[in-house]
Amino acid sequence: MDRGLFFDGKWQFPPKLERFDISDPATGDPVGSTLLADREIVDRAVTVAEKAVPVMAASHADERAAMLVRAAGLIEARVEDMAVLLTREQGKPVADNRKEIIFGAKVLRYYAQEAVRIGGSLRPAMAPDIKNIVSYHPVGVAAAIVPWNYPVDLYCWKAGPAIAAGCPLIVKSPPETPLAIAMLVDCLHEAGVPQGAIADLPGHGPVAGAALAAHPRVRVISATASIPAGQDIMRNAAGNLKKLCLELGGNAPLIVMADADLEAAARAAHRRSFSNMGQICITVNRILVDKRVHNAFVDILAGLTEDTRLGHGVDAGVEYGPVLNQSVIDRVEAHQHDALDKGARLVAGGHRPAGKTFDNGFFYRPTVVDNAPPDSLPMRSETYGPLAAVAAFDTDAAMIAMANSLEYGLAAYLYGADLERLWAVADRLEFGGVGINVNDVSELQAPFGGWKMSGIGRELGPEALDAYLEQKLVKMRVRRI
Structure with missing residues (x-):
């Protein structure tokens, strides 16, 4: 399987890009390859995603929820092929990959439910003729950096809340394990995610990842990475004060x-x-x-x-x-x-x-x-x-x-x-x-993330939506009767 890059609603094979070869870590046999995105490709994908910002923002929560449910169903229908392919490129046993992929589908279904719960509130005011309305709005173009160890699952951890919130998403996926991800991207596309609202760009962190982190028109970046990589992302993101959600290393x-x-x-x-x-x-x-x-x-x-x-x-x-x-x-x-x-x-x-x-x-x-x-x-x-x-x-x-x-x-x-x-x-x-008395701290409906140098922000649970939403106060004077 020799894959390209997905942006602007289709698979593309731009010329003159580097290609990365993937081998089975258990045998050394070739499995496939992927094109690697460079800074120019990242900029093109951001430009396309910007056109999708008003489309996603105007979409009804029910539409976005339906997209996520359809995508989850397509993933579940293809889980066996995806699991075997992921084993051949990453090494985990098929049974573990099956669990990973099914959980990823559950994540999408969960954020389909959360999409319709994004509301607002009427806050108390200091004067009787004032109404304070707090509402939530998509932040704009979002970017994500996904690692190779659980690529399908962690892709869904980022795509689920981004789509639920109404944000176009550009993902720098791992060049080591991009093949099962390609099947996931097809599922999102077939589920009806609007043109330009999902892009998948395998690439190296210092090139594609750094370009996304530094891009002035990307408003939020979510990354699962090492502590040094997270520090680089934070430095690059400072230029336009991006929102950050960083899940970094642990011991x-x-x-x-x-x-x-x-x-x-x-x-x-x-x-x-x-x-x-x-x-x-x-x-x-x-x-x-x-x-x-x-x-x-x-x-x-x-x-x-x-x-x-x-x-x-x-x-x-x-x-x-x-x-x-x-x-x-x-x-x-x-x-x-x-x-x-x-x-x-x-x-x-x-x-x-x-x-x-x-x-x-x-x-x-x-x-x-x-x-x-x-x-x-x-x-x-x-x-x-x-x-x-x-x-x-x-x-x-x-x-x-x-x-x-x-x-x-x-x-x-x-x-x-x-x-x-x-x-x-x-x-x-x-x-x-x-x-x-349990050896796992991830729970779909609860926040996941680190203290100290292990991260900023949270994934999973309703808290994951925070990175992709901006708050707005509308303070309105009303006529008293």
Whole structure:
């Protein structure tokens, strides 16, 4: 599949653009390619989107809701083909990709419902002959930057609220995983999104992403990215004071209390550490365990990790696939060696698997290091790969200080039996989402985002609409009778 760029209501193949080749990370086999957008193409897409601003703003909420519902239905009808294609370009097993894509469709359906709830209010006035009417209006041309780890799902996280609010949307999609996205774009187009109101431009961040962030006629940008990329976006967006919604990096702690169900906690830690080979912003990087149960917990986690079955994600029964590319393996090995050099102990994994199945792919065994020092790389930096580091704590105060010690503040997890104690600890944790006896902090109807350097703004829930709407006060003097 050799795809082009989508803008002005159609697929286009502008000449003289660079083309990016996509290979299956499990085998190295070619899968397809995509054109890469440059600054000129970004400007052309913005010009077209501007023409769609009044069309989208004038559309009725029911129309926009119907578009989103139709798009969701088309996605659901094509989920199997999309899931297999996404596995071949990104590596996650088909079952995981199926879940991702179905959740993306649910996101669109949710924002179809929210579209018809965008209203206003009559506010109190200081004088009896004054009426204050507060209304909400689409901000204008919106831009989004989507990552390669969950490209379909996170595309929907941005397209759903943008369309619901009535904003044309230009997406810089990831060049590493643009093929399943192309199927998603077809679904949005076939669902009736107006000409110019959706554009999909795969490209590199420093080129296409920077052009969108700096463009003076783009009014809001939503990005899921690393902290350095988010900082660049913020600097580029300052020129016209764009609205920002940035979901950035994380280094999530999972905290295991002495009274936790250790088997359940270890299974949760294993899944959240190694799902998608740790290439998730809310992956567990640091596991902080009460010293009274530390050894028992590590034994269980090490056993689960050693039993992890790797393989090509299209094969039946495979739960864990390859990482995306060699750079992920290099980073994991660097973090692992740093921890071991500083005194940590390797208890599981730590090497590339042997065998014909793995010879041509980017496979690495899920890895656990114990007694990781606080200054070791996996304890202080986002690994974004299949490596989990364990450390012990002896008091709640020490544990909370360890958890809050980094610049990250996206997600944290707590496992234990004393819910009042867990709630008290959760109140002290400096994270946008805290899971208590659950290893996920995303919920369709609740806000998702980070504290500190992990982001600005929120996605999901009704809060996601805030980035795409402007408020207006109409203050009106009325005749008194």
